[in-house]
Amino acid sequence: METLPRETIVDVLEGRLREDILNGRHSAGSYLPPERTLADGYGVTRTTLKHAFGRLVQAGLLETRHGVGTRVRDYLRLGGADLLPMLVRHSPDWIDEIFEVRRSIGMLIAERAAVRATAQQCEELRTLLAAVREAQGGDAVQLADVELHRGLARTTGNRVYVLLTNTLFNAYLPVRAALVGPFTDADAAHDRLEPVVEAVRSGNAAEARRAAETYLTATERIMLDGIR
Known part of the structure; x- marks a missing residue:
């Protein structure tokens, strides 16, 4: 306790x-x-x-x-995006808007990552993806998922994407425990992310964007169901 x-x-x-x-x-x-x-x-x-x-x-x-x-x-x-955690604590209505931005930014990051990823970064993404499957418990899987998205943002070579990714994760930190739904099954979480990573590794920007949209839409639906 x-x-x-x-x-x-x-x-x-x-x-x-x-x-x-x-x-x-x-x-x-x-x-x-x-x-x-x-x-x-x-x-x-x-x-x-x-x-x-x-x-x-x-x-x-x-x-x-x-x-x-x-x-x-x-x-x-x-104000700036640093206010978001406080605003989410005040009103869960902000979550819908955060997820809308999460979806659009996530798709763009995957697309850029596919164009710019180096061989070393592709291997790092494989390692981060494996860590999702190996994590024990919903909380650990969720955090492993976060680290993979940070890795995708780093792969773009644009530090602003990294900061935006951090901001979006920090924004729903106050209600993170209620958003654990997509991460209770490590294998399922891994399988949802794998098409994104593989599209980035293959350098297929259009496919990376589509895979990211599919992943983000599916996980958003599960997470929102957990808080409504």
Whole structure:
């Protein structure tokens, strides 16, 4: 059994403020009430409030200007993909949009990988594919699958694809346990991925794209069924 995390008052306040911002109680572009008023309203000290503010500034939801106040940041206009894990925790509705991007980016990565893969990278992909079949348990198979997709992204020779791949996996990390469906059977997970790897190894870009679309669509369907 895992030890349950112990929430501090700062953790609780951060969560409350985050939900109030994402739910629109504090709208984008608006200034929060004065610190004393807000602290009294939440029943906390101003020191606790400042700590929570600091976290939300780092998260990209608030911005503080000395002598002016603390304003709610327009995260949809100004934010980056690093906000996705937090947004998924707030609302599972984001998962559908993440999977849409996962599908389109994954197809493009497979296509590019087929064009650019070196002999050494092809062998690495074979090794990573074998690791999927050898993994024990859904969680381990899922992680092995992730590593193969990182390998495909590296094979493109474009580091931005690698970062995008990391971003998409990090985005659904908060609900990863609920998305284990496609990975409970290591052999089946291996067999779904094998056509992608073989198309990349053969240098067939069109086939790699089709195989990736088939794989991503099938696994997306299974994963979404697991959270609905």
